[in-house]
Amino acid sequence: MDNLYALLVMSAAASGLYVLLRLSRRWTHRYFRATWHYYTHVLLYSFFLLPYFKLVPLLGLQLPHVQPISLGTLAPGGSPAAAGYAAFAFLDLLPYLAAMGSAVFLAVILVQNSRLHRRVFSLCEIADDPEIARALAACRKELGIAKNIPVYLSPYTSTPFLCGIFRPKIVLPAALDFTPEEYRHVLLHEMTHYKRRDLWLKCLLVCINALHWFNPLAYWARRDVDRYCELSCDEKLVQSMDSTERKRYCELLLTVLWTAADQRVRLYSAFSSERKYLEGRIRMILNSQHVTKKRAVRAVATTLVLAVIGTASAYAASGGVSQDAGAPPRELPEGAGVISVQYPDGTVKSYDRAGNEVPPQAKEHAVPQPIDAATQQQIEEVLSEIRAYNEQGLPAPQAHLDKLNELYGIKPYATK
Structure with a gap:
């Protein structure tokens, strides 16, 4: 039960941090880059998994905390009231319900991905276009990637994407005919994901989301991590581009989106999304600037403040959970009920x-x-x-x- 209570505390603390970031988004978008938003949201999501509040006693800090709510009302003479006994019985079932929900969540994700994999690769074939081979070799050299990542063409996908954790591969839509420059942009984008190990991180986020399947903010936060992942990848690509190249890169995004809309395919991958998100993505690409020392210091300071707020709020809500699990019950002080x-x-x-x-x-x-x-x-x-x-x-x-x-x-x- 202590583990479940700690999970609820972490869920509440991470949710509070997410709401705080959402409310300050207008300000953070003005002063901070997409890369800062990406890694800050990853740090935020780690609050769903790691009990940072347990570090407070180890550091010798004295912070106030609230006592856990006592559940159940007891009748005089030691006989439990009906409502109290029912509450205790329900609490005994909560860990099993939480585990069952996590198992169902992971099963649904596995089934969805299995179906998508079978559909996409049912008629998939290795790309033998020399233009793709040259662009792939140039991208590997530019990013310093030694591993040979195969490129496939599939008629059942409308947008490019990277898949496969242990055997990565890039899948391109067979219906789209890119120019050599567009091939370079697409492959650079997907191979940047590979170099940063974004697929591994997304897999970890899904597992964390499975633990917090009952919390809708965990789903929204994971969606935002995915979006900022794409934005930060775009940001890295356009750093060395001039204004003309950036405009052509935006035209590539719009071309892929238009093709996907014609095929009436729901948009999930790197090169597609909802209208407001796409507008913000294009605006970021056109206006992306290099990081100044002042902005870097401001970004680090803001991240530390968010981390402190999350840790302190989790510790305040944890009550006695932060104590060692093996510690004996505390002595009953004289005069206590x-x-x-x-x-x-x-x-x-x-x-x-x-x-x-x-x-x-x-x-x-x-x-x-x-x-x-x-x-x-x-x-x-x-x-x-x-x-x-x-x-x-x-x-x-x-x-x-x-x-x-x-x-x-x-x-x-x-x-x-």
Whole structure:
């Protein structure tokens, strides 16, 4: 259960960071490059996986945190109320439900990718065009890639893409006839993805998304990582281009998009997307500038601030989760309240207000005494009198409460 609570804390912290980035997007787009947005969103997504908040105690920092919410209401005398017992039973099922959701998510992704792979490669053939071979060799030399990545032509794809983690390959649409310069641009784009290991990162993000299948913001954040991945790749390509070459590169994007729209194929890959995203992509290509020292310092500082905010908020929400899992329950301080739970099998356990089980040496005050029929009748009479006071809007006299504790065999802790 602690692992599930930690997962929920990480999900909430990462979601909060994502919302913060979304709200500040107008400002960040003005001052920061697409590459900064890409790696910042990757850092943000790592908050879904890594418990950074556990570093706070290790660094000796003292930050405030809130106590976890106590679930379930317990009846007097150690018998759990129906609602409380149902809550405990449901909580026991949550880890299994979370694991089941992750398994279903991954199964759906695998089936979708398997179908896409079979469709695309059903009539796929190796590209034997000498123009493609020359462009591929030039791109490998320019990027310093020794591995020979094959290029395929497929009639069932409308946009170029890179696929295959262990055996990478570039797939081009057979219906499009590119010029030598366009082949160079397309292959440079896809081979840049290969050099940066973007496919490996996307696979990792899918696995993280599977853990947080219940959080819609995890899906939106992964979509934004994919988009900024394409933008940062474009940005790297156009750094050495003049304005004329950049315009031709934008024309290439529009040509591919127009062809895909004619075939009524939904747009997913690097060279296609929704209208607003495409407009922003073209605007970035035409206006991309070199990084100045001032902007670099500002970008690093902003990233550090976001990381600190995410870590601090996760630690504040974690409560006792950041403690060592093997640590014994903390000692019950004098004057703290204790509640006893009697389970259906007759087992009696006591807990403090934070939900920690009371150590054996402190349980002697919390174990309820057996109640006979006569005592139960007296309890009902006292409870009836207390209800009568409550119906009149009056507090129950202390003597009635003391009598009720005495009948239940509970010795209250002395308060300081």
